[in-house]
Amino acid sequence: MASVLNVSAYLFTRIDDREQLRPVVRERAVQLGLKGTVILAEEGINLFLAGDAASVRSFLEQLRADPRFAALRARESWSAEQPFGKLLVKLKREIIRMDRPTIRPEAGRAPAVAPADLHRWLEQGHDDTGREVVLLDTRNAFEVDYGTFAGAVDWRIERFTQFPDAAAAHRDDLRDKTVVSFCTGGIRCEKAAIHLRETGVDALQLEGGILGWFEHVGGAHWNGACFVFDEREALTPDLAPHDAAVAS
Incomplete structure (x- = not known):
């Protein structure tokens, strides 16, 4: 029975007291018996945590009590076992x-498209203005190999720092098209869409990323599974661990 709640969440928001916040966040997570990873940077917070459902939700509620994190939204999935071996709270650039x-996404996001709207565009073969829609996978190549949208563009990057150079090399391929950048939960495609728009590409980000698509649309237009950064390895469109789905 899947009784462990897994959450992924991020928010671009200015954090000037990361060093002081780190032990506070860690102590809260330890007290609630949570495991996973929390990353704190000047530009925001990113977390992957798992544990008892009430404990996970209590932790998120405590975070949101801080006005800087009030808009934090979490994507939920379930597993039969704890997918993390320990708790890490890291400071990163x-x-x-x-x-x-x-x-700087905290200063203003790129426009986003909701999963339901993107689904409509894919079904009709164009966006609401009649333009061709290009799905751009901003993840690393090994992640893409687990699964991606049918017909998605994949530049085979090995790390996200290579994305700007790849975008420059392929910019002409995206001209006069509606480009929808996507990634696992939204964090990479949020930065990617801003960068693309600064180079003159009409880019949007998929709201909630692939996990948001699974939650609201399911497996339509998707092939394979979605790699996740924990011991579950990958999730199917019904947000179940890939191995469990294969075994069943």
């Missing part, structure tokens, strides 16, 4: 490394 200091 960026919650997702791009090495482009001018890309």
Whole structure:
């Protein structure tokens, strides 16, 4: 029985007291028996945690009591066992490394498209203005190999810091098209969409990423599974661990 609640969440928000916040966040998670990873950076917070459902939700509620994290939204999935071996609370320069200091999502997001709207576009073969829609996978190549949207563009990058150079090399391929960048939970495609728009590409981000698509749409237009950064390895469109789905 799947009784362990897994959550992934991120928020671009200014954090000037990371060093002081780190032990507070860690102590709360320890007291609630949670395991996983929390990353704190000046640009925001990124977390993957698992544990008893009431404990996980209590932790998130405590975070949201801080006005900086009030808008934090979590994607939920379930597993039969704890998928993390320990708890880590890390300080990093960026919650997702791009090495482009001018890309500051906390100062303003790129436009987003909701899963239901993107589903409509894919079904009709174009966006609501009649333009071709290009799905751009911003994840690393090994993640893409687990599964991706049918027909998605994949530049075979090995790490996200390579994305800007790949975008420059392929910019002409995206001209006069509606580009929807996507990633696992939304964090990489949020930065990617901002960067693309700064280079003149009409780019949107998929709201909630692939996990948001699974939650609201399911497996439509999707092939395979979605890699996740824990011991479950990958999730199917019904948000179940891939291995469990195969075994059943």
